[in-house]
Amino acid sequence: MPPQTRINSIDLLRGIVMVIMALDHTRDFFHREAFTGNPLNLETTTPFLFFTRWITHLCAPTFVFLSGTSAYLQGLRKSKKKLSWFLFTRGLWLILFEVVVMTLGITFDLGYNTFILQTIWAIGISMVILSGVIWLPFPLVLTIGLVIVLGHNSLDYYEVGKSGPFPFWYGLLHVQSFYKVGDTNLFIFYPFLAWTGLMILGYCFGKYYMNDVINRNKRSIILGAGILLFFVVLRWTNSYGDPFEWSVQPTALYTFFSFINTQKYPPSLLFMCVTIGVSLLILGLIGNVRNKFADVITVFGRVPLFYYALHFYVLHAAAMIFSLLRGHTFSEGVKGTPNVPLKFVFPNEGLGLGGTYLVWIFVVLALYPICKWYSNYKFNNRRWWLSYL
Numbered sequence: 505m506p507p508q509t510r511i512n513s514i515d516l517l518r519g520i521v522m523v524i525m526a527l528d529h530t531r532d533f534f535h536r537e538a539f540t541g542n543p544l545n546l547e548t549t550t551p552f553l554f555f556t557r558w559i560t561h562l563c564a565p566t567f568v569f570l571s572g573t574s575a576y577l578q579g580l581r582k583s584k585k586k587l588s589w590f591l592f593t594r595g596l597w598l599i600l601f602e603v604v605v606m607t608l609g610i611t612f613d614l615g616y617n618t619f620i621l622q623t624i625w626a627i628g629i630s631m632v633i634l635s636g637v638i639w640l641p642f643p644l645v646l647t648i649g650l651v652i653v654l655g656h657n658s659l660d661y662y663e664v665g666k667s668g669p670f671p672f673w674y675g676l677l678h679v680q681s682f683y684k685v686g687d688t689n690l691f692i693f694y695p696f697l698a699w700t701g702l703m704i705l706g707y708c709f710g711k712y713y714m715n716d717v718i719n720r721n722k723r724s725i726i727l728g729a730g731i732l733l734f735f736v737v738l739r740w741t742n743s744y745g746d747p748f749e750w751s752v753q754p755t756a757l758y759t760f761f762s763f764i765n766t767q768k769y770p771p772s773l774l775f776m777c778v779t780i781g782v783s784l785l786i787l788g789l790i791g792n793v794r795n796k797f798a799d800v801i802t803v804f805g806r807v808p809l810f811y812y813a814l815h816f817y818v819l820h821a822a823a824m825i826f827s828l829l830r831g832h833t834f835s836e837g838v839k840g841t842p843n844v845p846l847k848f849v850f851p852n853e854g855l856g857l858g859g860t861y862l863v864w865i866f867v868v869l870a871l872y873p874i875c876k877w878y879s880n881y882k883f884n885n886r887r888w889w890l891s892y893l
Contacts, residue, residue, distance in 0.1 A: 510806065511577070513721070513791045516798055517783060518570055519805030520790075521563040523868055526815050528560035530864040532846070533823040536854035539844050544765050546758055552857060554761055561768060564623050565776055566783040567808065568699050571627050572706025573713065575634060580714070584638060590891070591635035597892050598628030601809075609816035612824065612847040613840075618689040620845060621676075624812070626694035630703040637704060646708045652701025657773050660747045680769040691845065695770045702776055721791030728784030735777035739763060745773040800872065806879045809893055811871060818867055824848040 532538050543549050543557035579587045602624040611618050637645055659678050663670075675681030678697045683690045712727070713720050742749040750762040766775040790798070804811050827837050827848045837848035844851060855863065882890050 512802060513787055513793075514570060514573065515805035516790050516793065516802045517566065517787045517805065518808055519801040519803065520786065521566045521783070522804045522808055522811055523801060524560055525563035525567075525812075526819075526868055527556065527861070527864045528563070529816065529819055530867065531556065531857075531860050533819045533849060534826070534855050534863050535857060535860045536852055538854070539841075539849070539851040544761075546753060546761055546765070551757060551761075556857065558761075558764065561775070562779050562783055564626075564694075564699075564768070565702060565771060565779040567623065568627055568630065568702050569706035569709070569780055569783070571631070572634065572703035572708075573710040575631070575638070575703075576707045576710025577714070579638070579710075588635045588638060591631045591638070594892050595628045595631030595633075595635065598624050598631065598809075601813075602628060605813055606816065609813060609820060611845050612820050612838075613845075617687055618691070618845050620691045620693060622693050624809075626696050626699040627703070629696045630700040633700050634703055634707060638707070642708070642711065645704060649701050649704030649708055652697060653705060653776060654773060656698050656701065656770070657745055657747070664747075678770055689845070693769060698770045698772075698776070702771070702780070721788045724784045724788035724791070726788075728781045728786075728788060730781075731777050731784065732781035735774055735781060738777075739766075739774050745777075746775065747772065803872065803876050803879050804868075807875050807882065810878050811875050814874070815867060815871055818871065820846070820848070822863070822867070826854075 531543075537543075537553075541548055543553045546554075575587065575591060578590070582590070602621060603619060606622065606624055607616065607619050608614070610620055610622075637648060640648070656678065663679060670679050670681060672681075672683060675683065675692050676695055678695045680695060681692045683692075709727075712723065716723060738745050739750065746766045748765075748767060750759075750765070753759040753762050764778060766772050766778060768775055771779075823846075824837060827850065828834065830853065832848070832850065840847045841850055854860075
């Protein structure tokens with residue numbers, strides 16, 4: 505059986521956001537201000553720092569959205585029963601992968617005293633839900649996605665008036681939360697409701713994208729522009745779609761920053777609009793791009809989970825070495841720092857933003873050969889378990 509055909513522009517877009525994503529995580533491990541300030545705080549940030557953080561906002565929503573699109577594309581060559589089973593089992597596998605593999609890579613806590621539910625968890629639980637949703641008529645699938653994405657911010661009104669802690673199930677659903685049971689810490693960075701809605705819309709986008717193959721690049725640009733226009737109009741009103749209002753700042757640039765600075769945890773309607781709008785524009789513009797640089801970036805987009813896990817382990821190992829070179833002992837690194845879930849990372853220590861960018865570039869380049877090897881291995885083999893990795 506010949507290897508499956510992939511859509512190059514989708515892999516390229518995924519590769520772009522995966523490379524950008526590594527910049528934000530490099531900043532977490534190496535930037536000296538990573539745990540002492542908020543790069544999106546307009547009172548303390550600089551334009552370079554703000555942009556460094558904001559541009560990485562494209563990554564998670566694009567990755568989740570394209571996971572839904574990929575599910576639709578797989579449905580073109582699988583029966584609905586097989587697709588549903590694959591989404592269900594891979595979703596459960598991703599949740600386990602987040603808890604076991606990613607928790608260790610992010611924290612370096614061998615005792616597993618801290619668990620962090622991030623992107624992979626959100627994708628996993630969303631796939632489990634999508635495995636059931638795809639059995640519904642397509643108009644109803646689209647309606648469910650739209651209702652969640654457009655309507656989930658109505659829960660903000662409940663959350664503002666809530667006194668006391670949120671129950672665990674609600675933390676999983678819609679509010680970034682921290683729970684402590686004995687010596688075990690659980691950080692829920694990615695409550696799943698909005699991400700699930702976004703994945704469902706990504707699945708629906710697959711139908712839109714493949715309905716007119718000849719004009720799909722143009723259609724992506726039109727849809728992306730339309731979503732961005734919707735973002736501008738709704739954001740301008742300061743009425744709905746994000747819990748934080750924008751305001752006029754001392755300069756036009758910072759006013760623009762305030763306008764585009766929307767909530768990621770959980771992703772607000774406006775956050776999803778501005779990020780997915782930009783990503784769809786990029787998808788349309790790169791649809792016919794073919795050059796060596798694009799080929800390199802596409803490699804990362806073809807092995808996203810492999811790259812995602814590997815880059816965390818490489819970054820954290822490098823951060824550990826850097827901390828030892830700065831004079832910290834191994835026991836100090838293992839002990840860690842209060843309020844910092846990453847071992848061997850010390851607030852107010854590390855590199856400036858320029859140095860952080862250099863580490864980012866070096867890590868991405870270092871990961872390319874092994875990602876290229878693994879991409880070729882997947883392309884030339886049809887083992888069932890490769891589809892889960």
